[in-house]
Amino acid sequence: MVWKISDETAYDTLGEEVHLTINGVTIRAPQDQSLLVTARQNGFEIPTLCYHRDLPSEGHCRLCVVEIGEHPRTQIVNSCTYPTQAGLVVQTHSETVLQARRMVLELLLARTPKAKLIQEMAAAHGVYESRFKTDDPEELCILCGLCVRTCREVVGVSAISMKGRTPDKQVATPFMEKSSACIGCGSCAFVCPNNVIPYTEKEGIRTIWGRDFELQPCNVCGNYIAPKYQLEHWAKITGDPVENFFVCKDCR
Amino acid sequence: MDLPRLEAILSRYEGESWDLIPVLQDIQDAYSYLPKDELQVVSERLNVPMTQIYSVATFFKMFSLLPKGKHQIKVCLGTTCHLRGGGRVVESLSHRLGVEVGYTTKDMQFSLETVGCLGSCAQAPVMMVDDKYFGRSTVDKVPKILKLYK
Incomplete structure (x- = not known):
């Protein structure tokens, strides 16, 4: 059996430390560790649904999206599957990111209108109802895997x-x-x-x-x-x- | 289960987990579907969990877990074919064969399905029987096309 060590504890398996910028703050973090873990270790909270520290990230929920790069050439990536690299410029709560997260929550709310977790998370992001069609009002699975x-x-x-x-x-x-x-x-x-x-x-x-x-x-x-x-x-x-x-x- | 037939397929590969999709494609071609017992052998031989095989087999449209007919009819419902009446062709085929889209006729002769694009929009609406294209197909051409295969 292959044991995967959680990426928060496995420092020795990670690359050397590099400098990057998150929300304008320069920080040091081991190379190739996921951006999500790097941000969380430095106190930048990123919401997630499908991430678990003991499991490999697969990027299902898309709530952990962040904006990388410098204006006007930025792109939205999954922070749970994107590696920490030297010189990255990351925005965890820019308007584009928040808009993307609100869209994800709106879609999830349309899929699982009765799921408490989704309702709470959506409300925290200012999403109270969805524009999209609900297939099964009793559905609770968000397919986080x-x-x-x-x-x-x-x-x-x-x-x-x-x-x-x-x-x-x-x-x-x-x-x-x-x-x-x-x-x-x-x-x-x-x-x-x-x-x-x-x-x-x-x-x-x-x-x-x-x-x-x-x-x-x-x-x-x-x-x-x-x-x-x-x-x-x-x-x-x-x-x-x-x-x-x-x-x-x-x-x- | 026809083990020699399956062995012939498996012997073409090295038996690594990344051979899964090519092996499944060969089984699909040979059997016209993916039989459960055969998948069990594939799982043991390639050392891939059954869950993953099931996941792959249900994800791709080219795989079927139910036996397919002798002839596969694919009707294009891509943007162009859709606009030029692909939907009516499907309806006519479905009516003439007596099957819903995605199913096989009782005599196991025809399987009817719709696809996203067949890559020849200039010939829209396009349908395909096995590996032959029928461009500019219309409702009144449907019986003639079916006759070729009956």
Whole structure:
């Protein structure tokens, strides 16, 4: 399994320090670190929806856009996927940037009118309603891909992925069937910012992505620890016998 | 599952993950769709998770997870063809074949789909059957064209 270290902690893997300007302030930051991380480390707040420090950035949400270059030759780029380079001139809150962010939020609001997170974020940017057509008023998924990336990069099983292309794009298991790769860990539901992923736990059975997972009770206290499949997955990656995981972390 | 047929396709590649799209294209050409069992073998052989194959297979229009007909009919609905009556050609084909756009006739002879542009706007409206172009196609030319393939 490949472990990706979050870019906020992995200084040794980054290039040497370079100078750049953010909002008129000259700062020093390691080369090739994403602009988003550089800005945040120096106290410039940039809103994001699809960024997570432990996951590779894929630039889905487009909220983190910043303006780079000097007037009149500026361009709008995703700060989460753009590398820090020597001499860059970055604007995180110029009028062009704010306009782009308001447009993104308006589009998101049209997609998920009932999502609290989007409503709050839009209101913070002065967007209260959308000019665009809403396809499904009950839709809550913003297609940020956090669940897909968590399953692939952190859990390491890749049980879900994006299916199709917009406007019918959605998160799904292969062939929309019960996934044999899923271990029922629930990480996708945990990381989801809008709690869209259906997930129930009842009488020792966890149901997620249409599959039932039997939960393993702790050998000492009897509280449920995790699905059996997940413990078997742990046993497989650590090489320890699966029985080692049958005691919950409080009883160890 | 026809394993030798699939092996013949896979043997043309080195079995690296970046061979995924060419392999899928070859399977699509050979089988006229991407069968699930074959995709499972591809997943194991190229060491690509099934999720990624499903993602790629549903993203590109050239791939189909359902069997396609013997002849693929593509009607252009790009800007020029749209203005010059491509929509009426689609309607006529759909009516004559008895299928909606995106589906295959019951006898598995024809699959009907619309495309964004076929690259010959001067001949608008254009339709394509397999790899043959039919320029300046009109509603009354549709039965003649279909007759060639029936």
